[in-house]
């Protein structure tokens with residue numbers, strides 16, 4: 001039996017399976033809360049992007065945006081898939097270096113890169129820096145001169161496009177902290193500062209319009225806005241780009257209300273648009289780069305919790321509390337994000353009650369799901385929340401001094417612990433005594 005619209009099955013005992021393994025057994029073995037990933041699904045998501053470009057004969061680089069979920073094992077899977085890697089901090093870069101990621105396949109982002117981060121990127125000869133502001137141009141130029149090194153650089157621009165997503169995760173609108181503004185000429189000024197620099201190898205433009213977006217026409221629109229700018233630069237400065245990075249942001253299915261983007265037709269649509277624009281401008285086809293994060297990791301991960309206290313307020317609400325919450329999944333509290341879930345140990349049972357899943361933080365907004373139909377719920381049932389593979393572990397925090405959960409990978413019928421559960425010793429590790 002397949003779980004309604006989620007890519008998971010139910011076994012003969014009526015338990016939810018992930019990657020062919022019984023999720024209830026995994027919960028018992030590793031404890032809860034527990035993040036579990038189906039690694040084959042991560043690989044399939046990577047291949048859907050990479051293979052479509054290959055099948056179309058288009059030169060492309062697909063980078064996994066590691067902010068969605070970064071750990072040594074995750075980065076190693078991405079490396080095995082031959083993908084590129086997008087990092088936005090020293091910490092993500094450090095993780096990639098420790099995972100043995102080929103440094104020339106790493107792209108560095110960020111709206112406020114520190115000198116230390118730029119040094120780290122330059123010292124490790126990473127593949128590309130995506131420059132975000134005028135101060136950074138100055139820093140990169142002087143650092144490259146000091147190191148006497150050249151570096152591939154892209155310029156992040158904001159195309160002035162509002163995407164239909166939560167306001168907090170829009171990034172392509174004019175009023176954004178990210179990138180150079182196209183409308184007011186700042187992008188062209190930045191371009192003029194970089195394109196003849198002896199140390200900066202200026203490769204082209206980068207644009208990321210936001211996250212969890214379903215309308216492919218937004219990406220097409222962003223592409224056409226970039227080409228309007230490129231037309232101007234061609235006419236004024238004779239410039240043609242080597243690279244066009246169209247970012248990430250592809251929406252996945254969290255609930256039945258979401259219609260996720262199908263990667264292959266989406267990539268085809270995007271490539272066709274670039275080809276059309278390139279022909280109109282009479283320039284050679286640039287390399288197309290993409291940076292999916294959520295689309296790679298999101299639906300491959302679930303979170304398992306154990307049901308604890310239950311509180312029924314007759315005529316108002318049935319609260320079911322689990323042993324995690326906004327500390328392992330901040331998205332409902334931060335973006336009012338919606339999720340679906342089942343009882344992993346009763347996955348084949350008919351639903352008979354409507355409940356609200358509460359976390360255990362001392363915070364009324366610590367609710368994981370407000371309305372969830374479930375079978376009869378008992379203490380110690382295992383709740384499995386779907387689509388938590390992206391921005392779950394990576395946004396986990398220590399509020400109320402909760403320890404971060406473990407992460408388990410499942411592949412070829414085997415489970416492997418890839419991030420240990422934190423201990424209370426970890427929680428107080430950096431505390432110093434004042435006595």
Ligand SMILES: Cc1ncc(COP(=O)(O)O)c(C=O)c1O
Nearest residue numbers: 065208211248249291292293294
């Ligand atoms: C520059 C950049 N690239 C890629 C991503 C990945 O986005 P998503 O996980 O929505 O694909 C983000 C996050 O929004 C981003 O800021």
Ligand SMILES: N[C@@H](CCCC[NH3+])C(=O)O
Nearest residue numbers: 067169211212331390391
């Ligand atoms: N963290 C966000 C997305 C931001 C992506 C990075 N710019 C989320 O959970 O949806």
